[in-house]
Amino acid sequence: MVRIIGILIGLFFSGWLLVSFGMGAKEYITNPPAETAEHEFHLEAKEISFSSDGPLGKFDRQQLQRGFQVFKEVCSACHSLRLVAFRNLEEIGYSEEEVKAIAASWAIQAPDIDPATGEMSTRAPLAADKFPKPFANNVAAAAANNNAIPPDLSLMTKAREGGAPYVYSLLTGYQDPPTNLPKANQPGPGLHYNPYFANLNLAMAPPLAVEDQVSYSDGTKASVDQMSEDVSAFLIWTAEPKLEERHQAGWAVLAFLLIATILAYLSYRTIWADVKAKKKKKVTEA
Known part of the structure; x- marks a missing residue:
């Protein structure tokens, strides 16, 4: 008797779920949800290829060094690279002495502990250190960036759909909002319109806004497109060295x-x- 009751209860709930599914499907077909402005104005990542693409892909180390230069002089002011150590730069063509010099001249000090007092202190980074964070904590990061915490870039090309082309598109995609953009989606104070970003507006101002913002040591013309492509290639390497x-x-x-x-x-x-x-x-x- 108990088994029969259990079977009947199971059939009741199964039937109810089936009916609910059918009603929901009918409602979706007859009254599909209206597309939001994010769907209408959001753009897919631009088509761009990198030397590392495909099964035979290899890194262009000269480009990686240019990308690192962009990260060092522009991106590192806000973004961290917590999974990469200075000594890893030897893999993209820097010598051991160059790596030591880069670490010693880094603008941000590395955290340390004073052996005499046991208190927290700072020191110049060493080649074995990971890249220091630009902010002491998330509160300080948010306070300096319009309440938005800049993400770590170590795995950015793996973490975002679209990978490196998305990063490149975001960096080159800042523009004035279209005239038919709904008022609710207009960029508010401290926000910037970028159709390649998921909700169209982001707190990060255009980081690469003018030509020759970085002076490449190899003489390459530092256009906005070139700098964006180079730093995107560098982030491919950081995500998958x-x-x-x-x-x-x-x-x-x-x-x-x-x-x-x-x-x-x-x-x-x-x-x-x-x-x-x-x-x-x-x-x-x-």
Whole structure:
């Protein structure tokens, strides 16, 4: 009796869920939700390619160094790079001495503890240190950035849909709001219109606004597009510094699998050739 009651209750709830689903589906079809301004004005990331794209992609180390220069002179004032150490810069072409010099000259001091008193102190960063945060904590970061906390950039090209093209599009996408933008979506005080951002307005002012904002050491013309592309490429590296090794390992695995498959097929042919010959012999003798 208890089992029957349980079955009936289960059928009741299953039927109710089915009816609710059907009613919801009917409502969605007959009265679809109206698109918001975010859907109407939001743009997909621009099409742009990087040397690291594709299974054969490799980093352009000269571009990575230019991108690091943009990060150092512009982005590091607000954004952290907490998963990258100064010594990792050797992977993009800097020498050990250059890395030490970069760390020692970094504008932000690294946190430390005074061995004599045990109190918190600061010191010049070392090559082994991670990049220091530009703000002591989130409260200080929000206070300096219109109540918005600048995100860490270490994994930005992995964390955002669209990856590096999204970062590039965001940096080059600042513009005046269109005249038909609803009043509710107009950028308020301290906000800036950018159709590549999810809700169209963000607190970050255009970080790369004028040409030659950075003076590239290799003589490359520092246009806004060039600086945006270079720093986006640099952030691809920070998010996946072992990308080239992964590509190489992938091709090695594919080559191994191909050779193993060929050897397995040849072994199969050899083994079954003997079996078929023996069967044929037995049939002939019979």
